[in-house]
Amino acid sequence: MTSLLRQLHASGQAIWLDFLDRQFLAEGGLRKLALHDGVTGVTSNPSIFEKAMGHGDAYDPGFRAALAQGDIGAQDLYESQAIEDIRAAAADLRPVYERLNGRDGYVSMEVSPYISNDTGATIAEAQRLWHRIGVPNLMIKVPGNSAGVPAVRQLTADGVNVNITLLFAIEAYQAVAEAYMAGLEARLAKGDPIDRIASVASFFVSRIDARIDKTIDARLAAGDREAEALTALRGKVAIANAKLAYAWYQEMIESKRWRNLAAQGAMPQRLLWASTGVKDPRFPDTLYVDTLIGPDTINTMPPQTMAAFRDHGTLAQTLAADLIGAQNVLAEVDRLGLDLAEVTASLVSDGVNQFAQATDALLGTVAAKRAEIVGDTINTMTATLPEALRQKVEVRLEMMRKEAWPRRLWEGDPSLWTGKGEDHWLGWLAAGQERQVDPDALVRLREHAQTNTNAVLLGMGGSSLGPEVLARILGNAPSHPRLHVLDTTDPAQITEVARSIDLEKTLFIVSSKSGSTMEPALLRSYFFALSGRQGDQFIAVTDPGSDLEKIAMNDRFAQIFSGDPTIGGRYSVLSVFGMVPAAVIGRDVMALYAAASPMVLSCGGDVPPQENPGLWLGAIIGEAATAGRDKLTIVASARLEPLGAWLEQLLAESTGKNGHGIVPVDLEPLGDPASYGDDRLFVHFALTSDVDAEQEAKLNMLEAAGQPIVRISLAQPERITQEFFRWEIATAIAGAIIGINPFDQPDVEAAKVAARQLVAAYETAGTLEPETPVAEDENFAIFALQDESAPDDTVIAMLRRHFAALEPGNYAGFLAYLERNASDAAALAMMRVAVRDARRVATVAGFGPRFLHSTGQAYKGGPNSGVFLVITRDPDPDLAIPGHKASFGTVQLAQARGDAAVLAQRGRRVLRLHLKKSGGGLEALQAAIAAAL
Numbered sequence: 001m002t003s004l005l006r007q008l009h010a011s012g013q014a015i016w017l018d019f020l021d022r023q024f025l026a027e028g029g030l031r032k033l034a035l036h037d038g039v040t041g042v043t044s045n046p047s048i049f050e051k052a053m054g055h056g057d058a059y060d061p062g063f064r065a066a067l068a069q070g071d072i073g074a075q076d077l078y079e080s081q082a083i084e085d086i087r088a089a090a091a092d093l094r095p096v097y098e099r100l101n102g103r104d105g106y107v108s109m110e111v112s113p114y115i116s117n118d119t120g121a122t123i124a125e126a127q128r129l130w131h132r133i134g135v136p137n138l139m140i141k142v143p144g145n146s147a148g149v150p151a152v153r154q155l156t157a158d159g160v161n162v163n164i165t166l167l168f169a170i171e172a173y174q175a176v177a178e179a180y181m182a183g184l185e186a187r188l189a190k191g192d193p194i195d196r197i198a199s200v201a202s203f204f205v206s207r208i209d210a211r212i213d214k215t216i217d218a219r220l221a222a223g224d225r226e227a228e229a230l231t232a233l234r235g236k237v238a239i240a241n242a243k244l245a246y247a248w249y250q251e252m253i254e255s256k257r258w259r260n261l262a263a264q265g266a267m268p269q270r271l272l273w274a275s276t277g278v279k280d281p282r283f284p285d286t287l288y289v290d291t292l293i294g295p296d297t298i299n300t301m302p303p304q305t306m307a308a309f310r311d312h313g314t315l316a317q318t319l320a321a322d323l324i325g326a327q328n329v330l331a332e333v334d335r336l337g338l339d340l341a342e343v344t345a346s347l348v349s350d351g352v353n354q355f356a357q358a359t360d361a362l363l364g365t366v367a368a369k370r371a372e373i374v375g376d377t378i379n380t381m382t383a384t385l386p387e388a389l390r391q392k393v394e395v396r397l398e399m400m401r402k403e404a405w406p407r408r409l410w411e412g413d414p415s416l417w418t419g420k421g422e423d424h425w426l427g428w429l430a431a432g433q434e435r436q437v438d439p440d441a442l443v444r445l446r447e448h449a450q451t452n453t454n455a456v457l458l459g460m461g462g463s464s465l466g467p468e469v470l471a472r473i474l475g476n477a478p479s480h481p482r483l484h485v486l487d488t489t490d491p492a493q494i495t496e497v498a499r500s501i502d503l504e505k506t507l508f509i510v511s512s513k514s515g516s517t518m519e520p521a522l523l524r525s526y527f528f529a530l531s532g533r534q535g536d537q538f539i540a541v542t543d544p545g546s547d548l549e550k551i552a553m554n555d556r557f558a559q560i561f562s563g564d565p566t567i568g569g570r571y572s573v574l575s576v577f578g579m580v581p582a583a584v585i586g587r588d589v590m591a592l593y594a595a596a597s598p599m600v601l602s603c604g605g606d607v608p609p610q611e612n613p614g615l616w617l618g619a620i621i622g623e624a625a626t627a628g629r630d631k632l633t634i635v636a637s638a639r640l641e642p643l644g645a646w647l648e649q650l651l652a653e654s655t656g657k658n659g660h661g662i663v664p665v666d667l668e669p670l671g672d673p674a675s676y677g678d679d680r681l682f683v684h685f686a687l688t689s690d691v692d693a694e695q696e697a698k699l700n701m702l703e704a705a706g707q708p709i710v711r712i713s714l715a716q717p718e719r720i721t722q723e724f725f726r727w728e729i730a731t732a733i734a735g736a737i738i739g740i741n742p743f744d745q746p747d748v749e750a751a752k753v754a755a756r757q758l759v760a761a762y763e764t765a766g767t768l769e770p771e772t773p774v775a776e777d778e779n780f781a782i783f784a785l786q787d788e789s790a791p792d793d794t795v796i797a798m799l800r801r802h803f804a805a806l807e808p809g810n811y812a813g814f815l816a817y818l819e820r821n822a823s824d825a826a827a828l829a830m831m832r833v834a835v836r837d838a839r840r841v842a843t844v845a846g847f848g849p850r851f852l853h854s855t856g857q858a859y860k861g862g863p864n865s866g867v868f869l870v871i872t873r874d875p876d877p878d879l880a881i882p883g884h885k886a887s888f889g890t891v892q893l894a895q896a897r898g899d900a901a902v903l904a905q906r907g908r909r910v911l912r913l914h915l916k917k918s919g920g921g922l923e924a925l926q927a928a929i930a931a932a933l
């Protein structure tokens with residue numbers, strides 16, 4: 001006997017399958033249904049793909065095959081597999097489509113629910129899928145909300161078959177029916193044929209009852225007086241609503257407007273009953289099939305509903321029957337205040353959200369699968385967090401998912417931050433995808449640079465720290481110049497570099513985004529003069545239109561590389577600012593991007609926060625900071641140690657403002673658990689080939705003592721580029737959590753202004769404004785910045801009082817305007833350890849003026865928990881600057897004085913200590929601090 005389903009098909013209603021799955025297709029399931037049961041179509045939606053692809057391992061071979069062609073992100077990976085299924089289903093139904101001459105045999109694929117409020121994006125995505133899938137028996141599903149309606153019109157006009165989904169209200173259905181007709185008319189106006197354009201209007205059924213019945217049940221439970229009338233409506237409203245929609249359809253196809261279109265070959269936009277699986281187990285499982293049978297309609301059924309109807313469905317022409325009854329049901333709905341309009345409206349947005357949640361879950365699984373498959377190309381990260389922090393991070397990640405942070409970040413939604421133009425500063429996202437550089441120009445530069453033995457980069461902050469990390473971690477390739485980075489005004493340091501290079505075989509890279517930063521400008525004057533004004537030994541890296549660009553043209557520099565003004569300095573390492581120096585030292589820039597790429601894809605806008613390494617890290621550091629663990633302590637195995645200086649700037653300058661932020665702690669030797677308070681978050685970087693057993697053991701002890709530890713491991717040094725990107729994302733996200741704009745640096749300018757004023761005064765007066773120490777001995781002179789000194793203070797007493805001010809949660813800062821060399825760094829490290837262990841506080845150190853363009857922002861604008869010792873000394877020997885009265889030494893001193901003054905003005909606890917020429921230098925200071933603690 002013919003199956004009930006076949007009979008249903010023969011009665012004039014098309015049967016579609018509301019399901020898709022690779023295994024089912026591979027086993028010929030759809031072909032069998034078409035053959036035996038008369039199934040003539042398939043619908044899919046994000047939930048269906050989530051069920052198919054988001055669990056188990058059926059798609060693993062597909063994922064592997066797709067990734068074997070090249071790494072792609074989660075969305076593309078999902079889409080590659082979804083499209084394969086859609087194409088396979090379309091191929092199975094192609095004979096039906098041909099047999100019915102395009103009247104049926106369609107497979108539907110839905111546009112992303114993420115763009116459902118954006119008409120333009122919906123049109124673009126529908127067009128893209130339509131062309132990419134490239135089969136005639138395809139329908140693109142577009143939601144029937146207010147953004148979807150114009151898309152339906154446009155897509156129809158463009159010849160795309162559209163299935164309009166998420167229709168609950170008759171008015172919404174009428175709007176899309178009108179849009180379909182308007183689209184067909186637009187085609188006719190262009191002279192395009194309309195006889196092969198198909199469309200269906202997916203009218204949802206069971207979800208309406210599920211919602212209304214819930215309200216009814218609640219009212220019954222509350223003892224509503226209308227109990228009987230309410231009970232009578234259970235399981236009735238959706239069907240009545242669908243019947244009235246069908247009644248309108250019948251009127252519509254009799255209209256003059258439609259008849260005119262039909263005369264020119266138009267196929268009617270059929271009503272499709274969707275959501276026909278019963279949600280309430282108390283209802284018969286064939287309820288939404290039995291009651292909605294009528295010609296020229298479609299019922300798309302989940303497999304269970306289809307099986308149930310095949311088994312015990314009731315076949316009768318029910319759809320057009322008892323219209324009065326349907327009207328009465330809706331009148332009752334009104335009378336009882338069940339507000340169908342509100343229900344159907346909220347079901348649309350809930351439907352979009354539900355599909356978005358399914359897509360989040362699906363992309364999460366796909367991202368995890370991808371990470372597993374390409375796993376050994378991605379740097380690993382683990383986090384051991386105290387329970388309270390772990391929970392906060394979990395909550396934050398879920399909140400980020402709900403609020404679509406990954407997508408909003410990549411789309412540049414300023415409301416993630418303070419809403420004040422942050423979207424103009426996101427060029428680094430494209431830079432990470434190698435979109436900011438000209439690869440050929442960098443290949444040529446790499447070749448050209450080989451004629452040199454040395455390269456000297458003159459720049460500050462973002463223009464110098466990234467290049468320094470690349471040069472120190474990767475080193476120069478054989479036969480390429482060695483890179484020296486000069487980000488100072490310290491005469492000894494400048495002299496040291498000048499002495500160590502062969503001037504004629506040195507390439508100078510003048511690097512400054514703004515092109516007006518004082519230090520690189522002075523260094524350029526110095527080395528340009530020293531080179532005998534050999535412009536062809538200089539290249540400039542700067543943003544378009546800067547002063548440096550003009551000077552470089554004037555002085556006939558060999559080349560000028562232009563930056564992207566939508567990238568702030570500290571986010572610029574994956575743009576020309578990092579890649580030009582990388583090419584100069586002989587690194588294959590495209591290989592560096594290729595090394596970064598797996599992380600860039602993993603951090604994509606299509607990867608939900610839980611699986612997104614950048615968002616996960618951002619959640620950890622942001623939540624840690626807001627919970628008082630704002631001292632992000634960087635620990636690195638020897639080879640990766642240089643990364644800390646870059647990271648310090650990124651974190652401090654991005655987040656340290658408005659009294660909030662993260663204080664990075666770099667190069668502080670690791671101590672025992674007893675040395676630390678509860679204001680730390682430790683981040684460990686290690687190369688797998690460079691394991692430091694002692695360091696690991698100490699970290700394990702800290703972990704056992706309950707300190708939060710994030711561990712990041714790199715299999716190859718080139719993958720440092722992944723950390724650049726991961727941390728840029730994480731910093732931007734932490735900034736959003738902290739509630740600041742992570743792309744400005746409002747407090748840096750003040751110190752620059754103060755220094756510039758002092759230098760200008762020097763240029764006229766020939767001397768810096770004299771100062772009188774408030775305390776001195778044979779080694780040191782202390783200069784007052786606040787009125788905290790008593791007339792009879794000794795140096796030791798002042799130091800004692802200075803360090804005694806440190807309270808739990810504070811940090812001690814050593815701001816040294818000295819030569820940055822190994823011995824000075826070691827001496828500072830020892831002083832830090834002494835202070836940390838005595839006061840149980842974090843310690844930071846910076847060499848001036850380098851740190852001014854980096855951590856200086858957070859010291860001035862971040863939390864007021866720093867206690868700073870500004871260390872200066874008289875330069876010996878000093879170094880003249882061509883064309884200036886002021887020497888480098890004078891400028892450096894002016895910068896220190898300006899910095900200390902601004903710190904004091906900002907209410908920071910600060911002491912300036914000057915090392916006397918005749919004194920014992922840093923060694924003596926170490927002893928004095930030991931005595932003062």
Ligand SMILES: O=P(O)(O)OC[C@H]1O[C@](O)(CO)[C@@H](O)[C@@H]1O
Pocket residue numbers: 460461462463511512513514515516517520569570653745748852853854
């Ligand atoms: O590249 P530029 O414009 O010379 O700036 C150098 C550095 O100075 C700062 O503007 C701080 O003064 C940093 O943000 C920046 O990285």
Ligand SMILES: O=C[C@H](O)[C@H](O)COP(=O)(O)O
Pocket residue numbers: 018043044045047165202204206207273274275276277300
């Ligand atoms: O096109 C089909 C719809 O997406 C589907 O029928 C929705 O069904 P549900 O309400 O059971 O999720």
